[in-house]
Amino acid sequence: xRELEALRKLGTNLITDRRALAAAKYYFITAIEGCARVAQHxxxxxxxxxxxxxxxxxxxxxAEGVLTDALAEAVARWSGSTD
Numbered sequence: 001x002r003e004l005e006a007l008r009k010l011g012t013n014l015i016t017d018r019r020a021l022a023a024a025k026y027y028f029i030t031a032i033e034g035c036a037r038v039a040q041h042x043x044x045x046x047x048x049x050x051x052x053x054x055x056x057x058x059x060x061x062x063a064e065g066v067l068t069d070a071l072a073e074a075v076a077r078w079s080g081s082t083d
Contacts, residue, residue: 003027032078054079
């Protein structure tokens with residue numbers, strides 16, 4: 001995502017720029033939600049067991065070999081789900 005890349009270039013200045021920090025948070029959350037939507041669509045398309053949450057859907061991609069387990073777990077944690 002180009003927007004996040006541009007904000008990353010701010011480095012530690014991102015913390016002191018409230019508007020840029022809010023934008024980064026919004027773009028990050030939007031990207032994670034997009035990952036969860038893709039995961040849910042793949043689960044439905046492939047006929048895999050229905051996920052209980054967005055985090056579960058992302059972890060399913062790891063279990064099915066679409067993502068590495070480590071990446072799936074990291075993205076699942078970022079999704080904000082507590083399961």
